[in-house]
Structure formats: C-alpha cells, structure tokens
Amino acid sequence: MSGLSLEEQAARRTIRWLVAESSAVQSASFANDAAALRRQLEWWGEKGYHGLVVPPEWGGRGRTFLLQTLVVEALAERDAALALLYEVHNALHLEAVWRYGSDAQRAAWLPDLIAGRRLGGFALTEEEAGSDAEAIACRAVPEAGGWRLFGHKRFVTGGGLYDQYLVFARVPGAGPTAFVVERDQAGVTFGPPHATLGLESVPVADLQLDGVLVADTARLGAEGAGYAMALDLLDGGRVGVAAQAVGILAAALRQSLAFARQRRQFGRPIAGFQGVQWKLAEMARDLAAARLLTYEAARRRPLGESERPLFAMAKWFASERAVYHAAQAVQIHGGRGYLREMGVERLYRDSKATEIYEGTSEILRLVIASRLINGYNWDSI
Numbered sequence: 001m002s003g004l005s006l007e008e009q010a011a012r013r014t015i016r017w018l019v020a021e022s023s024a025v026q027s028a029s030f031a032n033d034a035a036a037l038r039r040q041l042e043w044w045g046e047k048g049y050h051g052l053v054v055p056p057e058w059g060g061r062g063r064t065f066l067l068q069t070l071v072v073e074a075l076a077e078r079d080a081a082l083a084l085l086y087e088v089h090n091a092l093h094l095e096a097v098w099r100y101g102s103d104a105q106r107a108a109w110l111p112d113l114i115a116g117r118r119l120g121g122f123a124l125t126e127e128e129a130g131s132d133a134e135a136i137a138c139r140a141v142p143e144a145g146g147w148r149l150f151g152h153k154r155f156v157t158g159g160g161l162y163d164q165y166l167v168f169a170r171v172p173g174a175g176p177t178a179f180v181v182e183r184d185q186a187g188v189t190f191g192p193p194h195a196t197l198g199l200e201s202v203p204v205a206d207l208q209l210d211g212v213l214v215a216d217t218a219r220l221g222a223e224g225a226g227y228a229m230a231l232d233l234l235d236g237g238r239v240g241v242a243a244q245a246v247g248i249l250a251a252a253l254r255q256s257l258a259f260a261r262q263r264r265q266f267g268r269p270i271a272g273f274q275g276v277q278w279k280l281a282e283m284a285r286d287l288a289a290a291r292l293l294t295y296e297a298a299r300r301r302p303l304g305e306s307e308r309p310l311f312a313m314a315k316w317f318a319s320e321r322a323v324y325h326a327a328q329a330v331q332i333h334g335g336r337g338y339l340r341e342m343g344v345e346r347l348y349r350d351s352k353a354t355e356i357y358e359g360t361s362e363i364l365r366l367v368i369a370s371r372l373i374n375g376y377n378w379d380s381i
C-alpha cells in the first residue's frame with residue numbers, strides 16, 4: 001500500500017525503531033530546552049541520518065530523498081518539532097551546501113553538517129517579503145574580499161539554535177544572493193524566540209544583521225542566483241513538510257483508534273458508534289492518500305523544478321488533511337482531548353504551521369495552477 005520497495009520498507013522499520021529508541025523524543029521534555037533539542041539532532045547525525053542524499057565521496061550516505069522523507073515522517077509521528085528542525089537542517093541548509101557549494105565550500109562545511117556537529121538553518125523571510133520572497137530588502141554591500149550584510153530576517157526556525165544560516169541578501173545590480181552566516185559572527189543578533197501556537201520547543205526568532213562581514217568564500221552560488229536557489233530548496237522542503245504532516249496524521253489516527261477502542265459510553269466502546277467510525281475511516285483514507293502523494297513527490301525530487309506542482313500538491317494536501325484530522329482527533333477524545341495531558345491537542349496546534357511555512361496553501365495553489373496552464377504534464381502523476 002505504501003508503494004515502498006522491500007528495501008525501503010526495511011529502512012523504514014529501522015528508522016521507526018531508532019525513533020522509538022531515542023528515548024527523549026517527547027516534545028514535552030524539550031520545551032524551552034534548546035540543549036536537549038540539539039542533542040537529539042546531533043544524535044541523528046551520529047547514527048548517520050544527516051546528509052542522506054549526499055554521495056559517499058563527500059561524506060554522505062548516497063541514499064534517496066525518499067529515505068530522508070521517511071525520517072521526517074517517523075520523527076513527526078512522535079514529535080513534529082524535532083521533525084521540522086531535522087527537515088530544515090537537511091533539506092534547506094545541508095542540501096544547499098551540497099548542491100550549490102564549490103568543492104572548497106563542500107569540504108569546509110559538509111563533514112560537520114553531516115556528522116551533526118554543526119547544524120544549519122534558512123533565513124529568507126522578511127517583514128515585507130513573505131509569500132513574495134523575491135522582494136527581500138536585506139543588502140549585501142561589496143567590500144574588499146567580501147561583503148557586509150545589513151537587514152532583518154523574520155521567522156527563522158532554529159534561530160539561535162543552529163550554528164549557521166543560509167541568508168539571502170540583495171547584491172547591487174544582481175539581486176538575491178545566498179550567503180552562509182555563522183551564528184557567532186560579529187553583527188549577528190537573534191531576538192528572543194516568539195511564543196507560538198504549536199511546535200513550542202522549536203525556537204522561531206528574528207535575525208538582525210548589522211554590517212556582518214562575510215568573506216566572498218561564504219557566498220553560495222552566483223551573485224543573483226539566490227531566488228532560484230531558494231525556490232529549488234523549497235521544492236524539497238515542501239516534500240519534507242508534507243512528510244511532517246503525514247506523520248502528524250498518522251499520530252492522530254493511532255491515538256484516536258486507541259482511545260475509541262477503550263473509551264466506553266452508553267455501555268460500549270465509542271468505536272462501536274458509526275459517527276466515530278466514519279471519522280476514523282476518513283482519517284485512514286486521507287493518511288493513505290497523503291502518504292502515497294508524498295512518497296511519489298519524494299521519488300521525483302531529483303527531477304527538480306519540472307515537478308514543482310507535484311511537490312506543492314503533496315504539501316497542500318497533506319497539511320490540509322493533517323489540520324482537519326488533528327481537529328477530528330481532539331473531537332474523538334471529547335473533553336479529554338482538550339486537556340494538555342492527553343497530548344492530542346498538541347497535534348492540532350502543531351499541524352497548523354504546515355499550512356503556512358515553506359509556501360502557504362494559497363501560494364501552492366498558484367504554483368500548481370500556473371504550471372497547469374503552461375503545460376505541466378498532470379497526466380504523468
């Protein structure tokens with residue numbers, strides 16, 4: 001049903017076992033504990049699960065993007081916050097260094113990023129440049145041998161937790177350009193983490209750049225190539241967010257089924273009532289559909305932007321279904337579902353962000369429609 005080969009199913013079993021083994025994968029223990037989150041991310045590096053898609057000659061595992069997607073899904077089923085941090089490090093930062101870095105940049109950064117000794121984030125969004133990311137105003141001013149970065153980034157996942165960030169700034173005459181900026185460089189300041197609806201253990205902070213001096217060797221890709229690079233990375237990121245949503249959906253179904261079997265009213269388990277059964281059936285149906293769409297998108301990730309509509313469809317569908325069914329899961333749990341102690345309301349709160357970051361559902365609709373109108377081969381799906 002999952003469409004996975006025997007080898008992929010075995011890999012998934014190993015990943016799920018590792019998630020279970022990593023005893024601390026309970027978000028509650030991470031709340032406001034950046035050190036515990038870091039240890040988890042480092043642990044996944046020690047186990048060989050960062051840089052899965054990077055070839056062995058560059059220290060990676062030479063595995064598929066689908067495998068990385070399975071890790072995100074399995075993590076999200078236990079802890080959507082950790083899944084997000086894993087996904088950003090791998091799909092939006094490490095992959096950028098691998099795909100767009102020079103040999104010298106790969107040699108400098110990949111070993112530590114793959115080992116989990118250093119962790120990387122992604123800083124594109126600004127106050128006036130959210131969905132319209134090309135409108136960024138952060139500036140990179142040329143200086144002998146390098147650049148000075150000025151500006152303000154918003155909503156940086158892992159802000160202050162990761163060691164380095166892919167920062168997009170505008171180069172005069174060229175446009176958005178990507179730079180690797182280290183957390184501890186002079187002129188880099190992170191604001192305090194924002195209080196958020198869900199994913200509470202993930203620090204989401206603003207980044208102030210006050211004339212940060214970076215060498216030209218910290219520029220990733222060509223001057224002016226940053227916007228296309230960001231969209232390309234977000235293609236992979238969207239598949240990752242789809243997997244995060246699938247994991248949340250799976251958790252919603254697992255918890256709802258367990259509760260419906262044991263909770264008795266009117267003399268029998270509530271699982272015996274058709275009104276509850278319909279919710280469970282719809283949840284299982286949508287989980288299956290979201291999972292298949294996400295895996296297919298992951299398989300096609302190497303095809304790049306020609307499959308952008310499929311990546312968008314996977315994220316849009318999976319995230320929307322996750323939000324809907326996380327709410328249904330709370331409903332199935334009745335009053336208990338509303339209590340923090342049950343943990344099911346957390347799925348509801350965590351799921352909402354999947355409809356927003358890395359491209360809102362509205363923007364994804366635009367991506368799909370514009371490509372359809374311009375000849376995307378929808379019949380290939």
Ligand SMILES: Cc1cc2nc3c(=O)[nH]c(=O)nc-3n(C[C@H](O)[C@H](O)[C@H](O)COP(=O)(O)OP(=O)(O)OC[C@H]3O[C@@H](n4cnc5c(N)ncnc54)[C@H](O)[C@@H]3O)c2cc1C
Pocket residue numbers: 088121122123124125129130131132154155156157158196199204353356357358359360361362363366
């Ligand atoms: C928890 C969290 C973590 C994040 N992490 C990161 C990160 O690590 N790095 C990073 O760079 N960013 C990050 N973001 C930012 C995120 O990517 C943006 O919030 C998102 O792209 C939307 O931008 P915006 O918030 O400015 O909303 P806006 O673009 O202002 O949109 C507001 C509303 O208008 C709608 N809208 C906008 N344009 C159109 C249109 N053309 N047609 C129809 N509707 C439209 C949107 O869909 C939305 O509903 C994060 C956000 C959150 C919530």
